[in-house]
Amino acid sequence: xxxxxxxxxxxxxVYLAEKYQQGPVHIxxxxxxxxxxxxxxxxxxxxxxxxKILHSKKGKGGGYYLHQKPSDIxxxxxIRLMHGAIAMLPCVSLNYYEKCDECRSEKTCxxxxxxxxxRDETLQILGGSTLDKIxxxxxxxxxx
Amino acid sequence: xxxxxxxxxxxxxVYLAEKYQQGPVHIxxxxxxxxxxxxxxxxxxxxxxxxKILHSKKGKGGGYYLHQKPSDIxxxxxIRLMHGAIAMLPCVSLNYYEKCDECRSEKTCxxxxxxxxxRDETLQILGGSTLDKIxxxxxxxxxx
DNA sequence: ACATTAATCTATTAATTCCATAGACTTTAA
DNA sequence: TTAAAGTCTATGGAATTAATAGATTAATGT
Numbered sequence: 001x002x003x004x005x006x007x008x009x010x011x012x013x014v015y016l017a018e019k020y021q022q023g024p025v026h027i028x029x030x031x032x033x034x035x036x037x038x039x040x041x042x043x044x045x046x047x048x049x050x051x052k053i054l055h056s057k058k059g060k061g062g063g064y065y066l067h068q069k070p071s072d073i074x075x076x077x078x079i080r081l082m083h084g085a086i087a088m089l090p091c092v093s094l095n096y097y098e099k100c101d102e103c104r105s106e107k108t109c110x111x112x113x114x115x116x117x118x119r120d121e122t123l124q125i126l127g128g129s130t131l132d133k134i135x136x137x138x139x140x141x142x143x144x
Numbered sequence: 145x146x147x148x149x150x151x152x153x154x155x156x157x158v159y160l161a162e163k164y165q166q167g168p169v170h171i172x173x174x175x176x177x178x179x180x181x182x183x184x185x186x187x188x189x190x191x192x193x194x195x196k197i198l199h200s201k202k203g204k205g206g207g208y209y210l211h212q213k214p215s216d217i218x219x220x221x222x223i224r225l226m227h228g229a230i231a232m233l234p235c236v237s238l239n240y241y242e243k244c245d246e247c248r249s250e251k252t253c254x255x256x257x258x259x260x261x262x263r264d265e266t267l268q269i270l271g272g273s274t275l276d277k278i279x280x281x282x283x284x285x286x287x288x
Numbered sequence: 289a290c291a292t293t294a295a296t297c298t299a300t301t302a303a304t305t306c307c308a309t310a311g312a313c314t315t316t317a318a
Numbered sequence: 319t320t321a322a323a324g325t326c327t328a329t330g331g332a333a334t335t336a337a338t339a340g341a342t343t344a345a346t347g348t
Contacts (some may be wrong), residue, residue: 059316
């Protein structure tokens, strides 16, 4: 299951995608509109900013806004950044690889194979889920 | 990421599949051969037994053994039992459904769709990964 | 009947991760 | 120069996960 942090990040980014090219949006607004604890959201947005997904502007009239186009930001990268590995086992993770300490030999492990397939399918789907697609879908479903 | 408990369960079951129809195997042996803390393993095997995946026999010559054929036990059911939901969001889980409290409306949520696809692909793969296939693969890869 | 073997049950503790909040500091615009 | 808003550091609590300890129960062979 994804962490709250990660879900909050996705919701916040979708919200910002909706306001793309409309100037900075402040934390307070996102926090209220999407029911995310403000202080927690601060930390999340900061991290997204350090990852160059968001830009920010301090002071009056400041706030956060997307650094990239909504069509260039996808769920795969958001999840990797905010949650960590996407794979179900550390030993099949591309970005967060670690040796499974309960395994004897990766070469002869019959279990990894299935999890490699799961990983690849998952990356495929999440990598193709961009913010603009999510937004389009919400509009099609009638979200206000 | 899967919990250790779940990984231990998978390894123990593969070990027992290897000894299928060769009589009860005791906890101690599985624990030693697969580097699983004995006491922790006890609890795991007990749970698998309560779920009718294993049978047990007490006393001298006792131990655990598969209740079903290795071709009838797959990773999907093991994970659901030992780890919980397979979906990445509670609101798209088939067996552990819960409303996402940070979401406003499931009907108009543009995010769920991708996670439903991930879930379905994952179930497909894990559901087809049976103990006997895992064993065959290990033999093919040259595990002793 | 008895001793031994091995699973079962009940508690408890330790470690880790996750979620959330507090408060001081910095930058920017009006 | 004052108010608005992001930035940084630190901390606390809750929940979950991992592991251990000790007593009990059941089956088996002699």
